[in-house]
Amino acid sequence: MFKPGSHLRGDTAEAHQENIAKIQAYLATIRSDGSGLPARPSKPFAISYPLVAKEANVALWVINRRKSQCRKLIKDATLNVPIKVRVKPRIRSEYTIEEAIGIAVATIQAECESARVDHKAKCTAVAILLKKLARRHPKGKLANSIAAVSHALQQQTYSSADAALLVVIKDILDRATRGELRLHTFHGRLKLESALVGFSLSALSKFTKVDCQTVINWGAGIKAPTASFVSEIPKLECALGLGAGYLSEVYLSNRSGPSSIKRRFLPKEVLGMSVDKQAAFRRLLDPELDLATLSEEEREKLMAETLVIFHMQRDTVHHKRAKLRFGDMQYGLKDLPDHLKREFDDLVAVRARVEVRDEVLAELRGWDADTQNIYYRRFCLFFGWLHHHMRVPLENLSIAYLAFSQILHEYELFLLDRKESVGMKRKWALATAEWYVFAASLTRRPLGGAIELDDDFDDFEGEAAGWLRGQQALLNKLAPIDAPRTRDTKRQKAGQRKDIRPVLSTADISRAEREWVHLLDATTRRYRKLREPIAKMKTSTADSVARVLPIFRFENPMDPIEEGALKLRAKAEGLRPESYHWCTAVRAAVALKFHAQLPLRRQTFCGLTYRPDNNGMIFQERGKWWARIPAELFKNERSAAFNDFVSDGFYIASLQDEWDFYTDLRVYLDHARDIILAGAKSEAFYVTRENERQVTPGTFAGQWRAMTRDYIAENPGRKTGLKGVKSFGSQAMRHIVASAVFYRTESLLAAAIAIHDSQKITEKHYMKLFVVPEKRAKIIRGLFDQERTRWRPFRLSPPIVPDPSVAPELQSADRTVENASAV
Incomplete structure (x- = not known):
């Protein structure tokens, strides 16, 4: 870097050329040594011109003045010179x-x-x-x-x-x-080391792109990193120039919030509960008691006694579920063995690559990172059960065990018994049905293939066949399971069966090696049969429906949505035009009115595009606005009913000018959208300033809930909104639109067309919402002929006149009437 010294002053040609030469030499130096253009920690991605002036040995006003050529040289250099924060040395x-x-x-x-x-x-x-x-x-x-x-x-x-x-x-x-x-707690080290190198906690969060409030809470000791945030700690260590593990070795801070009962003292059963239940448990302990002064035995005895009291007071389903995660009830593997990881990776490679047709990949289908993590944890549980309860050695674990339906059925019965052992009802969970769906997808034939047994199976091939169809070699890894089948045991006790079969015998494995295709066909049928009673069981109302139930009692369920749109318009009119909040209000109004006509799933809506040349998915033609959406953007793209709505690979819908929609849409596209983008380029229809201007479905869900919370849902404190309605997501708009169409047309087909779904699915999910009390009353009202008979009212007894001494005001009123009659 250049040493500070005297520099030419004045606006002369000589001074100008000297300053340009200094800037050019400075830029050449930072290119060669790789130090980059300087930035302050508070703004890690913006050039700090005061630091540039100091390092280049020029006056700051030379760079900051209007039409400065020095400033232009620095800006142009950002194309090939990175911007780096100047981190100060720890010891100075x-x-x-x-x-x-x-x-x-x-x-x-x-x-x-x-x-x-x-x-x-x-x-x-x-x-x-x-x-x-x-x-x-x-x-x-x-x-x-x-x-x-x-x-x-x-x-x-x-x-x-x-x-x-x-x-x-x-x-x-x-x-x-x-x-x-040198401190010895996570929050102490984080706060101290940040200050030593010149970072504030908020600046550190910007530099590392870790959530700002999270870093501040960590530094203050209010919270400690949980397992989901442990991966963020190496980022902080790297930014602060610390050795690997300096923060992570003490990341389990002793602080756990404002409670005097620290988290490290709580039993494992309590740690498995929700935060509210943990707080309720802590309230049972004496806040003045210093648990650190107690011995280990005294603390264990105290916690055991408190747990007994806690369960006696509130034996809820949350406590019962906590028992399932405690002590001997835990059965999962912490991690999959290496050979099982290779099988899982092979399965992921197939599931993550989904072809639409002709080797064209579907971008929005297949396993994403979150789905892969979900199934990985499920496999840890399933194979943990096989290892710990079925006594299968680790080296014999394989996904090929799912080729035998009795094994997954045993796992289902094991889960039901676990629930019953902690006092929960013996009933299926939806996760059990998902297991059968997933297992059937591994054993099934190609989509569209017949499931009936044919004479020749070797000639039947297909790319969409289940993954296990090509994994017959995995049978060599399997070991027999000698445990008796639970179902056979129960049937023998009832006198319905004489013998009890093992869960998996050597003969079963040998037969599978000889008749692999026949076995998988039979297993697929068995999985479908086991899934049927679970699919028919009664489930609670979906959250997206429960939050808007009062809306279904309106004669027209779209009325509350229109009222919310009017409130949103009034809010936007009260804001300064073309301000950022005005732009987001216009964006929310367009999204609400759009979903009132075309209720898309949020992943589909977030994938919509707009181009000024009218070639996007949202376009204008002959004075009307249209939506032309590729079929692969829809969740139900492969269903036969949806294909009836598709033309040349596109779902096309006309957007009507209802609720002044065209005006709002034009304002959004011509003004608000460009202001939100702030000069950036994006083809997304619904834009944001984050995430490269493309809103994610999760972010959109949060923004939609915030909008319905402010303009439609009930606010008990302010006494505004529709009573009983909670903030809801965009999925609820599908329920509302389908109900409104059915109330008007009394046609399931029309309701299905409105939400671009099949009539069968619409009847399954929405029919129970269509027959509301008002609708039933209208049906019953038509049974009675009101014109045929004239019904007289009941005759009532004459009113009893109170005694004058008891009611003198009535006596005076009578005299007033008598005087008026005499006159």
């Missing part, structure tokens, strides 16, 4: 007051916690005192903290308490310059 001779606040507060907090005293008052006093020093210094928080503290001590103008704090701060800063500060 001076720290700014802003850095000193973080250093001192982190150190004092750690000392107070080790002494088991409250740190908040002392830390607050230190921060206030250092900020007072900053206000008295010309450079503010950028001033040298050691010099400022030393000068304040020499003045002797502070109170004895403040003077004592200044001495403590001076000692901490001196230790920092010698590299002697």
